[in-house]
Structures are given as structure tokens and as C-alpha cells.
Amino acid sequence: MNNNAITIQEVAKSYKDFQIENFSLELPSGSIMGLIGENGAGKTTLIKLILNMIRKDSGTITVLGKDNEKELTAVKDDIGVVLDEPCIPEYLKTKEINKIMKNIFANWNENTFFDYLKKLKVPENKTFKEFSKGMKMKLGLTIALSHDPKLLILDEATNGLDPVMRDEVNDIFMEFTRNADRSILVSSHIVSDLDKICDYIAFMHEGKLLLCDEKDLLLEKYGVINCTKEELQKLDTSAIVGKKKTPYGINVLMERRNIPQGLKISAVDVEDLFVFMVKEN
Amino acid sequence: MGGVTIQLFIDTRSGQPIYLQIYTQLKENIINGTLKADEPLPSIRNLAKDLRISVITTKRAYDELEKDGFIYTITGKGCFVAGQDISLLQEETLKKIESHMLEIARLARSCELSYTDIIEMYGDVHYNYGGKRI
Structure with missing residues (x-):
């Protein structure tokens, strides 16, 4: 097995008015990669391709050593995903969400779940409907972290948060990757967020990868x-x-x-x- | 990390590469004896996470320190402070002082300061730095 959490090789996907062509990218295990691109650059499309939520036209994607079309189910428990907003029935409270997730993820850890909720100050006595945008995002992140994933994929996840909260989330990311076989792919158009914590920076523009390199090297x-x-x-x-x-x-x-x-x-x-x-x- | 705590300050706005800041500060701690021979250093990953910087950055600082003989690595165990040849380091420092003095001499001549003026000035600097009044 190679040492990449994600390997994308010459992937293509075309739509009527937008295409990703000949796209290759590697996320080395143990690192944080920031995927930066303006709105409509194709970040979400790329993430959906990685997760096999949409089918690619050609190329290969390997996630945690598995081909993402044939064997992704084997590693699905090891991937934590936060897309813009978690889809959770509106009338549920965190306790009930815990019960549901316990049945979904084989390695769900309730303690982790409630610890993070407390840390991130997500209210226990409110239903999901009453959550603010930031709370919803924090809940999504908590769920993603509570089944001990090896790979965390976040799409514009920290956008709805205030600066203090974003800082706390960054702390969580740093804590998460203390373990060398955990990796994070995080997309954003808020560059300053990613500036600090990322090992690698990838720029995406109109479906193309403009560059991808170690952050420090880029700046030098x-x-x-x-x-x-x-x-x-x-x-x-x-x-x-x-x-x-x-x-x-x-x-x-x-x-x-x-x-x-x-x-x-x-x-x-x-x-x-x-x-x-x-x-x- | 062993019994010693070291202070590291990262200034992201200084324009100096972060790996170099870590390199310089650790090196200072090793030369002045705060970090002693064979003492373990924080792991690359933990140091990065504690300072909230990239792992690659800390790895580079450690690589440079190792290349210059200040630390050594035992695979699977981590990085340790290498025993230093103090006399060699002192000699290096003496050379540095000498070159600074040459610069002082050059500047002194350019504004016609005498030998005693300079000695007097150094007396003040020495005192302000915590030395005895001369």
C-alpha cells in the first residue's frame, strides 16, 4: 500500500458547462491539505468524486488504499465527512442523534461524541431545527470525528463559524492529526483559515489544479x-x-x-x- | 520531553521562515546548555501540533539541526540532543565577535571615534547587559 490517504490520477468528469480534466492530486498520510478555490472552481465536485457520490468519466481515485468505486465500502467507516450542512431530521436532539449514529458506524464512540459536543458548546436540549448554522456545522464535525476516522474530508466546513470558533476547530484538526496515520482534506475559499494549519496547499481554478505544493515551500x-x-x-x-x-x-x-x-x-x-x-x- | 521545558516563539509576521526560527532557537538552547546532551526533543509531529504549524516545517528544522550535528535520531525513538564540542563552538563564537569588532572599528573610523570612546561605550553596554560597572 502506498502512503497516501488519497491518490487521484488523471481523473476527468465533464458536465455541459463545466469540466474537470486530467486531474491528479495526492494527499500524503498524516498531513493536512487545504484545497483552495473560488466559488465554482470545482472543489465540491472533486470531493464528491473522491467519495464516489458522483461517477467519474475516467481515471482512478484511491482512498485509504482502496479503489473508490470498487472497494470504498471497506473503508467508509474510516472516513469522516462534513459537507456544507449535515442532513439530520429536524426534530432530533443530540442524545437521539447519538443513538442513530451508534447503529450506523461500527466504531462509533459515544464518549468522544459527547466530549466534543461539550467542547464545542453544542446545546443538548435543542432540536436540530433550532440550531444556528454554526451549531449545525459543529454537530456535523463532531459526528465526523466520533467514529474514529483516519481521513477527514471537509467541504467549506468552517465557513459559518466566527473567528474564535474557527480557531477552536483548527485546534481540533491539529489534535486529530497528532496521530500520524490520520489525514485531513479541507476545502475553503477562506484562505486565511487554511494558511496556518495546512501542510499542503492545492489551488483549484475552473476545474483545473493550478498548483499543489508544501505550503512553506510555496511561500519561500x-x-x-x-x-x-x-x-x-x-x-x-x-x-x-x-x-x-x-x-x-x-x-x-x-x-x-x-x-x-x-x-x-x-x-x-x-x-x-x-x-x-x-x-x- | 524530559524534565526541561524550552520556550519557542514563532513569529509568523517576521518574514523569517518558520523552520529557521525553530532551528535557531533550538540551536541556542543546545549551545547555552539548556538542552543537554542525549536529552530527548519533542517529536516532530507533537512539536508541529503544539505550535500549530505544519509537520513538514518542524521536520525541516530537525533535519537541518541533524545535518549540522546538533541532534541525532534513533529510528522509532525520536530525536536527541547531540553532545557538543564546546571548545569548537566557543571558537566559532570568538570568530563572530572578532568580525563584529572589525565592523565596530570600521564604523568608529568613519565618524572619528577614538579607542577610549569605544571602550567607554562598551562599558555602558556591558553594564546594561548585567555586567559590573567598569
Whole structure:
């Protein structure tokens, strides 16, 4: 077995007005990958493809060492999934949800479930209908974590949360991956969330993978320079990754090794990198 | 981790790579003797999770420390502080001081400070750093 939690090889899926083509991506075991893309970039489609909720046209996807079309049932208990909102009957309270989940997951752990609920301050005496968006998401996350998964897949899961809560969720992610055979794939368009905790960053744009690399390397590899029109013309155009014009100058994103000496380089964060790349494309 | 607690501060805004910040701080702790030979270091994964940074980052810091002979790894057990040749490290420090002094001499000449001016200035610095008044 290879050491990847998820391996996607040359996957294609086409719709009338949108396609994912020749898409390959690997999530090494034990790491957190942030899948970043603007709305409609294909993040959810990709996640659904991974979970075999929609069928791919071609290519292969392996999840926890199993082919996702033929053998996914074998590892389904090991995957925790949080899609935008959990589908739970509206009139249930957490106690009843616990009972149901006990019968669904072979390795459901009630203690974990109630511990997380307490930690995340999910109310026990309210029905699901009365939950706020944030509470629903927290419940979804709790359910995903309570059957001891090896792989956690979250689609825009932390979007409905306030900054303090997001921070707590990040803590939970860090705690979760303390164990080296647990991995997380988390998609978001809120880049600052992922900036901190991810080992790998993958940029998705219009169904394509723009890049995927170790986060630290990305930040070290690229830099932004501020230059004038004249200076811009002297730069090697093929080395320019992205640029932003203002009336007062031009910001250019380049690989640091291509930046001519003598120009002042400022550091980029993941968000800058993403915006620059998407705009240029 | 053994009986010693080390302090590590990560400044994500400083622009200095995080792995380098960890590298430098651990190295300082090893040279000044806070971390002693054969003492275990936190595991790569736990350190990453405690600091809330990427595992790859801490691994890189440890790799660099190992490459430079400050720590060693026992497979399956973790990383440990390597015994240091103190005299060698001191020599390295002396060289560093010498190069700083050359810089001082250069700057002093550029604004015509005398030998006694500089000695006087160093007396103040020495005192402020906790030394005796000279």
C-alpha cells in the first residue's frame, strides 16, 4: 500500500458547462491539505468524486488504499465527512442523534461524541431545527470525528463559524492529526483559515489544479516586487506568475530565483498567491 | 520531553521562515546548555501540533539541526540532543565577535571615534547587559 490517504490520477468528469480534466492530486498520510478555490472552481465536485457520490468519466481515485468505486465500502467507516450542512431530521436532539449514529458506524464512540459536543458548546436540549448554522456545522464535525476516522474530508466546513470558533476547530484538526496515520482534506475559499494549519496547499481554478505544493515551500518560492512600467518591460515575461496594476505602480508575483538582483522582494502569503494566480489565469 | 521545558516563539509576521526560527532557537538552547546532551526533543509531529504549524516545517528544522550535528535520531525513538564540542563552538563564537569588532572599528573610523570612546561605550553596554560597572 502506498502512503497516501488519497491518490487521484488523471481523473476527468465533464458536465455541459463545466469540466474537470486530467486531474491528479495526492494527499500524503498524516498531513493536512487545504484545497483552495473560488466559488465554482470545482472543489465540491472533486470531493464528491473522491467519495464516489458522483461517477467519474475516467481515471482512478484511491482512498485509504482502496479503489473508490470498487472497494470504498471497506473503508467508509474510516472516513469522516462534513459537507456544507449535515442532513439530520429536524426534530432530533443530540442524545437521539447519538443513538442513530451508534447503529450506523461500527466504531462509533459515544464518549468522544459527547466530549466534543461539550467542547464545542453544542446545546443538548435543542432540536436540530433550532440550531444556528454554526451549531449545525459543529454537530456535523463532531459526528465526523466520533467514529474514529483516519481521513477527514471537509467541504467549506468552517465557513459559518466566527473567528474564535474557527480557531477552536483548527485546534481540533491539529489534535486529530497528532496521530500520524490520520489525514485531513479541507476545502475553503477562506484562505486565511487554511494558511496556518495546512501542510499542503492545492489551488483549484475552473476545474483545473493550478498548483499543489508544501505550503512553506510555496511561500519561500514566490515573492512580490513593486515596479514601474519601465522596470516591468525589462523582466522576463515568461517568469511572471501574476501581476496587479495600480495607478502608482505594478505588483508582480514571480519565483524568487527569477527576480533580478537589486529589486526589493516582499513576502507573499497564501491568499496573495492565490489571487495573483487566479487573476493571471 | 524530559524534565526541561524550552520556550519557542514563532513569529509568523517576521518574514523569517518558520523552520529557521525553530532551528535557531533550538540551536541556542543546545549551545547555552539548556538542552543537554542525549536529552530527548519533542517529536516532530507533537512539536508541529503544539505550535500549530505544519509537520513538514518542524521536520525541516530537525533535519537541518541533524545535518549540522546538533541532534541525532534513533529510528522509532525520536530525536536527541547531540553532545557538543564546546571548545569548537566557543571558537566559532570568538570568530563572530572578532568580525563584529572589525565592523565596530570600521564604523568608529568613519565618524572619528577614538579607542577610549569605544571602550567607554562598551562599558555602558556591558553594564546594561548585567555586567559590573567598569
